[in-house]
Amino acid sequence: MSDYPQYLSGNDIRQKFLDFYAQRGHQILPSASLVPEDPTVLLTIAGMLPFKPIFLGQRTSEFKRATTSQKCIRTNDIENVGRTKRHHTFFEMLGNFSFGDYFKEQAIAWGWELSTKVFGLPPEQLVVSVFEEDDEAFGIWRDKIGVQEARIKRMGADDNFWASGPTGPCGPCSEIYYDFHPERGDDNIDLEDDSRFIEFYNLVFMQYNRDAEGNLTPLANKNIDTGMGLERMAQILQRVPNNYETDLIFPIIKTAAEIAGIDYAKADEKTKVSLKVIGDHIRAVVHMIADEIRASNVGRGYILRRLIRRVVRHGRLIGIGGEFTTQVAESAIALSESAYPNVRQRENAIKAELQREESRFLKTLERGEELLTEIIQQVQSKGETQISGESAFTLYDTYGFPLELTQEIAAENNLTVDEAGFDTEMQKQVERAKEAHKTIDLTVQGSLDKLAEDIQATEFIGYTQPVATSKVEVLLVSGVSQEEAEAGTDVQIVLDQTPFYAESGGQIGDRGYLSGDGVLVTIHDVKKESDFFVHFGRIERGTIRVGDTVTAQIDQACRRRLQANHTATHLLQAALKKIVDDSISQAGSLVSFDRLRFDFNCPRALTPDEIHQVEELVNSWIAEAHSAKVEILPLAEAKARGAVAMFGEKYGEEVRVIDFQGVSMELCGGTHVSNTAEIGVFKIISEAGVASGVRRIEAVSGPAILDYLNVRDKVVKDLSDRFKVKPEELPDRITTLQNELRTSQKELETLKSQLAIAKSDSLLQTVESIGDYKILVAKMEGVDPESLKTVAERLLQKLGNGAVVLGSVPEEGKVSLVAAFSSEVNKKGLQAGKFVGAIAKICGGGGGGRPNLAQAGGRDASKLPLALEQAQNELRSALG
Template sequence: MSFHPHYLSGNEIRALFLDFYAQRGHQILPSASLVPEDPTVLLTIAGMLPFKPIFLGQRTPEFKRATTSQKCIRTNDIENVGRTKRHHTFFEMLGNFSFGDYFKEQAIAWGWEISTTVFKLPPERLVVSVYEEDDEAYAIWRDKIGVPEKRIKRMGAEDNFWASGPTGPCGPCSEIYYDFHPEQGNDNIDLEDDTRFIEFYNLVFMQYNRDAEGNLTPLANKNIDTGMGLERMAQILQSVPNNYETDLIFPIIKKAAEIAGIDYHKSDEKNQVSLKIIGDHTRAVVHMIADEIRASNVGRGYVLRRLIRRLVRHGRLIGIYRKDVTCNVFTPQVAEVAISLAEDAYPNLRQRENSIKAELQREESRFLQTLERGEKLLEEIIAQVKQQGKTQINGEDAFTLFDTYGFPLELTQEIAQENNLTIDVAGFDAEMEKQRQRARKAHETIDLTVQGSLDKLAEHIHATEFLGYAQPTATAKVEAILVNGIAEEEAEAGTDVQIVLDKTPFYAESGGQIGDKGYLSGEGVVVTINDVKKESDFHVHFGRIERGTLRVGDTVSAQIDRACRRRAQANHTATHLLQAALKKIVDDSISQAGSLVDFDRLRFDFNCPRALTAEEIQQIEEQVNTWIAEAHSAKVAILPIAEAKAKGAIAMFGEKYGDEVRVIDFPGVSMELCGGTHVSNTAEIGVFKIISEAGVASGVRRIEAVSGPAILDYLNVRDTVVKDLSDRFKVKPEELPDRITVLQNELKNTQKELENLKSQLAIVKSDQLLQTVETVGNYKILVAQLEDVDAESLKTAAERLQQKLGAGAAVVLGSVPEVGKVSLVAAFSPEVNQKGLQAGKFIGAIAKICGGGGGGRPNLAQAGGRNASKLPEALEKAKGELKSALG
């Protein structure tokens, strides 16, 4: 039964999915960061994670329906990446969500419709699974959709009952599978057979809550949480044998193979696995760094470092660092491909390009040095084994090399074999399994129960009473002191602490607004407070004891930094005015996608499919400043949430709201649900200035701005720069642009003249070298050093000399154009090439003597280095090799 799928690119699949659900009342939301807001989770590992507070009933969503393409990272099955068709560390999960709106029948109907009409999969090639006790879902598939009973499989809880963790929301699920071989019939269908079936769409019917004893109770709202694997759907529609050969990943694999000088399709299984791992891990690390994760030895930074090191290790396995490849670092090159593939959907990749490539190059270089240290350790192990008269390296040592130094078992085996030794593979596997068990225990899961030290204290202390809306100071009692997350009875001067008070004037970070600063003081004790965060019902004050000893039970005076508070208030109110201006001037459907309210700036993310024009930005800025000048007074009220929304108050999607909400209303301008602090009158803001506007994700734009007292800081910095430039160029500030344009043109002309002079000088110098040509048989060899000649001029000189010498000429020139830099070039005639000498490979190997590398075409190639003192040695080596090869 032949079927040729309707080919769609990965980008087309993503767009069609989101558009399908948008047309059915779903709000398209941007992918959340890989760094989740949820502190109990290390990385964003599922499409539902950003909506966890909604599923828990902690937040009231602005939209009843949503759809996303969520980037995810999972490392619990990392050993399967590249070895199976579909395991990945990085993947995109297409999802549609219902928050107490539609349920099973509608979710199933739409799941079937998009699969068969949008993606045009033949119904006879689809098989569905349902939870074994879910008669309702079974009946919908059979009676409403018309799927034959033989192609509906009942499966147990392990496969078809979704749970995010030991407790919390859960429910049965139904999965849709694609059948690659329907000709095998409907009898004895085995959905575990991944050579025949691929599960591409999971529909979770989140209808229960599981308590600590395992009891299930119905949720107040029945929710839908679905996930369609973008890579899996691409595999189906692009008719490729695995996810890795789709257009989402294969260009990265192709680039890595090109660097290594191999062909993926002609390679053995070992090289193909390594190339797949490189393709997968490159996507993962590029997105992680773009989301501001940095390599380290802890937390998500360790995950990033581990992935980069696996990436480098497999680059080594496929021969990327061989002498004839002359590649110092390759990760920035494959990263560029990954960025170009995904930048349309994730513009932040291109915006963070320099940071991504710099981080990868730094980590790759460091790890290559680590590998060198591992090689030395292996030499010591081999020597010890031989000294003991043994013929086998034990598994524990082999695993230490793998785990600590990044040595693949295959590399250890290869080196051991060269020394007539073997490896205790069973012992290695045992150590590996021990590590996997440790990893599984520590692996991040979506634990929907908040954990932490405060949970234990919650039984003994009361929720913090927040007084900060009305008063900047308060007398409070110290309820708890934590040092490094551990509850203590007291702490002395010099200690960093987290403090819980019974009441506080300090605003805790939430809703995008930064926490207050200030201090606590008591009898003989002073504590500076640098930040405040809200954990459960407690305000946790982060600070340092400057003087005295603080004890649980002490009474202290809590005082906020009023200047910082005023700055935050101005910036927070300015974000409300900014959103109102965006809706008025650009599009009324614009909604907030995130924000940051700091003391010195504000950032506002909003849903918009295009960049704003310069004219729109100017109009928005003018409108906000007009509202500021009109001095609109704030009206603050606590209202039932339904009443607030009926009055037109704007809620931020995903924000947590209770039955009663705080409404900030500037009549005729803006009305929003907000728990933050604000000015009492817009005139207090003073002035508002937009600094930048840019894209941060697909369909999401970001405006950065300053307001209030922070404007003066902003203007002072720029005024200092302008005055300095005016003094240097001796012109008025308004004349600076014209003066700079004149200087730029003059500089370009001067550079062109200089380049011409350098080339002429190089030609003059090079002509003098013709007297040093050596003849070897029918060949002419010229190897020399030119002083103070740049790389481009050196290349011109080498080409000219080779042409002057004619047939059988081999020219190698070197120069030190500047301190710490070496330039080399080789120019070979076709007759020299016929002797097996390729300019690119030849000069790249010579450059290694100077601590560098390079390459190019067979007839002309350039290279560089860092050790100028080695240039004479390198040129002597080049002359010797040419004589040997051509003699």
């Protein structure tokens, strides 16, 4: 092997790369934000992404040549982070770019010169790859550069045809690999062998555009897009076994190890993986927050939250009990600030976001871990290998456990998670929460924070005025401040005054529209952020600009529905206190256009009679036409008068009191009818438990009653037509059908069992005698689990002293197994439950039961013959 190349720090490598291309006419440009301009990409994933419009010919570049060190985030291989030598979520891509200037020959020549002359890599330790159809590149490497043919490898499109995504600029590429073991020779070179080779420089000959159908068309100009992995070159030049132990990452790992009281050099592999995950993820997190990404449950905010939680989780795995992320973040900031000054400038924001997210997660993590441990123990005790989707969703929904974290911990225990089942539970929640609006986009919040000093708080005039003449103070598109926006654009608008009620106190925001000189904006939602009302809408026609005067008009029909439903919740709470228990208090609510939902503290379910009485009382109050009295009172006076406040809610010194005299008096900022008679009628749809000690009533009132009745009437008519009976005869007809179905099912089960027993007699011919024992192991076609159990018991009775193991595939994709052992077999140490559970694992399942009789199941029917063969061999061995 040649002398090892010179040692260079990560900062030196970056600077030498940029200087090399600057000396060759390239403009050094700063790294773009991790939040890309390209709306089709969530995060900046490659050095070329900021130049995509130039490659596509959509924008003209000021420079023909450019060079950058671009920070990138990729999470598609997140499970490999820390486990391989060079997988990362955050990495830096050193790149040189040509926009219709030089092409293949020059790019290859400079790439070789940089690698061998500047970085000092011995030519005999370099191997290159080219796209299998690119004879031109192959010829340049061989004839111009002088690389031996044996060290030029042709590779397919998966490896050497580069694209930034399914559509967009693309082209063949050529990669340069460093060979750590050239002494192994040139025969049978396998570039996939990462113990020997590392790919560090990718030269992309960007000459095509791929459309949605996969068609390639030549770009207007032939371009060059290259990428050198900074971390990979650092591994080579710093003589370390992996990217994590370079000076770009290892100081962070060392900080985490010191906090945990661990000597990295002496740590086991599992501990090192956790330390590497922390080192990698904290770099990603620091730069994401520096680029003004905030944690949330959607989009790039969810990626940030997921990474932070993985850092905390791996901290716990290596014994760190308290908060620590801000300490390792300081190490990451110190490492990056010379190249990326914004990380130090945003230091306070970075540490505040980390502290907030870590604190929140730690509060739920401990209980979630305990519950997951219980779930894992239950699954393993049953001999199963999969955590249910329902259990995984409970961890996610109640304890903040991301699915990926549950999968990760499950894998550590050799278990999987039913991801399809999780998705089903998630969809159920989405359907339940359709009326509960999405929280305000954090990008909106961030933009408003910046503009807060320049605009006044929104004045709400909607209690008394449905229409207002307003001025557009702020215009946002996807959370980004704009001066104007055109038809077809989704926008968020802040007005100086508004009649639109913003979502609050369980009541959703108003709908309506903004109109002006040639412009119309439909408003589908309104939320309050700090002191600003944010109107979410879509421009239907014209152009709207900051400073425009518009007419703001609420949809009064929708408002009337909200008023009816909101007042109905007040009457409902008053009725519950009178009929059920005076100590009942509100635990949450939703006031929507089509229904209302009221959660209340109660240790038991309501009886049907109580539900009927509550409904009757509310309707009597509606009929009595109680007028509303609205007052603004000091909080102490309002409480002294008996106004009901929501437990845990924070109120100011003065409060708004809604008093339907003689019936209900509550502190409330929502919109209400002026007289209960306006509600019309009230109907309870359901009553159920939603949490320990919390019940939920769903109901409809006012105009929504007609919608509810129309749906019910359509269902009743449809059933009447199907069963050919009058509506009042439906209950009796359904009861008759249910009884007939139960009888038929019993008869069918009896027939199945009789058929299986009849088939079983033929199995006696396959009985095998082993000393004093007789064993029977067989497969029965299409026999259900219950019948299979009956057959096994019957066969064992005929065998006497012995063992029976039967298998069946009762339906596609499912395996049923049963084992029946005599007491003499039990005395030999064999127990049916443990035996059949172990056999079922071969079919991807598990099970168990009593020592003499047990059942199990599986998911892989193709493995049933193998499982039965294994059962036969084990019985022969144990009883022989």
